[in-house]
Amino acid sequence: MALIETRELSKVYTLSSKKSVTALNNVTMSIEEGEIFGILGPNGSGKTTCLKLLLGIIFPTEGEISIMGQNQYSVVTKKNIGFLPENPYYYDYLTGPEILKFYGKLFDMPPGIIRERTDSLLELVNLNNAKNLSLKHYSKGMLERIGLAVSLINDPKILILDEPTTGLDPIGCKETRDLLKKLHDSGKTILLSSHFLSEVERVCSRIVIFHKGNLLTTGTLESLLEEYKAENLEDLFVKAIRKFDSETGQTEEDAINLQSSV
Amino acid sequence: MKKAWTIALNTFHESLRKKTFYILLVVALVVIGASRFFSFLAAEDELKMIKDVSFSTIEFFGALIAIFTALAAVSGEIEKRTIYTLLSKPITRSNFIIGKLIGQSLIILLNVALMSIFFIGLLFFKKSPPDIQTFKTIFLIFIELILIGSITLSVATFATDAFNLIFSFFLYIIGHLISYGTQMLERIENVVLQRLGNMLYHVIPNYENFNIKDKIVVGVDVSWQYVGQTTLYGIIYIAIAVLIGIHFFYKREV
Numbered sequence A: 001m002a003l004i005e006t007r008e009l010s011k012v013y014t015l016s017s018k019k020s021v022t023a024l025n026n027v028t029m030s031i032e033e034g035e036i037f038g039i040l041g042p043n044g045s046g047k048t049t050c051l052k053l054l055l056g057i058i059f060p061t062e063g064e065i066s067i068m069g070q071n072q073y074s075v076v077t078k079k080n081i082g083f084l085p086e087n088p089y090y091y092d093y094l095t096g097p098e099i100l101k102f103y104g105k106l107f108d109m110p111p112g113i114i115r116e117r118t119d120s121l122l123e124l125v126n127l128n129n130a131k132n133l134s135l136k137h138y139s140k141g142m143l144e145r146i147g148l149a150v151s152l153i154n155d156p157k158i159l160i161l162d163e164p165t166t167g168l169d170p171i172g173c174k175e176t177r178d179l180l181k182k183l184h185d186s187g188k189t190i191l192l193s194s195h196f197l198s199e200v201e202r203v204c205s206r207i208v209i210f211h212k213g214n215l216l217t218t219g220t221l222e223s224l225l226e227e228y229k230a231e232n233l234e235d236l237f238v239k240a241i242r243k244f245d246s247e248t249g250q251t252e253e254d255a256i257n258l259q260s261s262v
Numbered sequence B: 001m002k003k004a005w006t007i008a009l010n011t012f013h014e015s016l017r018k019k020t021f022y023i024l025l026v027v028a029l030v031v032i033g034a035s036r037f038f039s040f041l042a043a044e045d046e047l048k049m050i051k052d053v054s055f056s057t058i059e060f061f062g063a064l065i066a067i068f069t070a071l072a073a074v075s076g077e078i079e080k081r082t083i084y085t086l087l088s089k090p091i092t093r094s095n096f097i098i099g100k101l102i103g104q105s106l107i108i109l110l111n112v113a114l115m116s117i118f119f120i121g122l123l124f125f126k127k128s129p130p131d132i133q134t135f136k137t138i139f140l141i142f143i144e145l146i147l148i149g150s151i152t153l154s155v156a157t158f159a160t161d162a163f164n165l166i167f168s169f170f171l172y173i174i175g176h177l178i179s180y181g182t183q184m185l186e187r188i189e190n191v192v193l194q195r196l197g198n199m200l201y202h203v204i205p206n207y208e209n210f211n212i213k214d215k216i217v218v219g220v221d222v223s224w225q226y227v228g229q230t231t232l233y234g235i236i237y238i239a240i241a242v243l244i245g246i247h248f249f250y251k252r253e254v
């Protein structure tokens, strides 16, 4: 059985009585245990919307979600999830250890365990020397890294990361990538979103491509490259989007604009 | 409940970081302190004056702090997007609202306690130590302030800050004037308006119920029974406000 499943999931944001945005359109996908699953897509394609739906932060207009056999609002299921939001932001008057303690308490973790995990996580994300610094003095990359630590405080089975490498320099990116591999090796299921192609290419065991809220295609990288006769992920990305647009009557110009934004 | 408590403590600490809390507190203390300079009054009148001004100050500035703290409690969390991480953790949305209510009530408690200590110090200074009636008055103000805060908290779950601010202050004023409502209702001729007015009269919390200072100041005692009943009245309204808040927060997309 799949660990995470969405069935015909749609999300329409209502802006006013006349205006609405379909951010996600009829998405059905499943994520198996032990995968690193990548959601790829250009800006505004619905990646964040999809992850927020999975966490029960926003509500689907249509469709269903199941995570470990429960719906997305189950508090029991959430004990097994770690989440890193896009451009994470935390109570900025707290220090790294204080932030981890706060979230650890929300998992009913005993103080001793929280302390142990805090030490090892700060070590893991390289923030050991910033223990006494409050988060308002953190750089963007440091915030991203403390965010990763927060998402790991409960030693989750499922890790959901929204653009985990934005704001990181190349070394930070590589470190995160290595960390993701390590976490994967230790048996975690990872779901991440990204528009940063090379990064995903290197860690994901399976990907989906989102475009304008639609799921264009899904599979392992090799199978998709073959299917679309693409040379690399970037090429695949553009080809998949072009194919979709031509099928739905979009102009070539739109596709080119998209390509330049990739 | 433990999770609500964790959120409450975090709310408490966060509110203590806000400048508004200290500014309002200092201004309130200045006003209370200034009340003793009406020394041209006869000694007995001066004491009444100090009590009257102090109770009013504790109530008014307490209300300001209650409203501003409650405003920041929900929308601050949404604006700064800290809510995403919070709601992804194993907490229910009612944990969140109840945690916020407890947190802001702790802030109100601290605020009322500090103002009261100052006021009571002043009474000792004037060689007129406070009696139990003084504490009854402060206690009922405290319940009223929690109620004011819980209504603002509840409205914050579905309305904008601007609306909430106006609504909360409007309700604060109406809630104090509502005792005059029956007289006004009699004068309304339109039946529909009268019905509507009558309904509002029964729904809007009567904040004057919590105000016993006019009696205490002139030396009339208020019974424990009245204190108990009014506290119960407050708790019922607080419970309704919180339930409404929880209801809307379950539907809230952040």
Ligand SMILES: Nc1ncnc2c1ncn2[C@@H]1O[C@H](COP(=O)(O)OP(=O)(O)OP(=O)(O)O)[C@@H](O)[C@H]1O
Pocket: A013, A014, A015, A021, A022, A023, A041, A042, A043, A044, A045, A046, A047, A048, A049, A050, A086, A195
């Ligand atoms: N709260 C909201 N109200 C209205 N529209 C929204 C809201 N959130 C997102 N949208 C719209 O939904 C679409 C998808 O947004 P989403 O944030 O999911 O994209 P994304 O793939 O995460 O993009 P990015 O790569 O820029 O993070 C966009 O068109 C966006 O404008």
Ligand SMILES: [Mg+2]
Pocket: A047, A048, A049, A086, A162
């Ligand atoms: Mg996004």
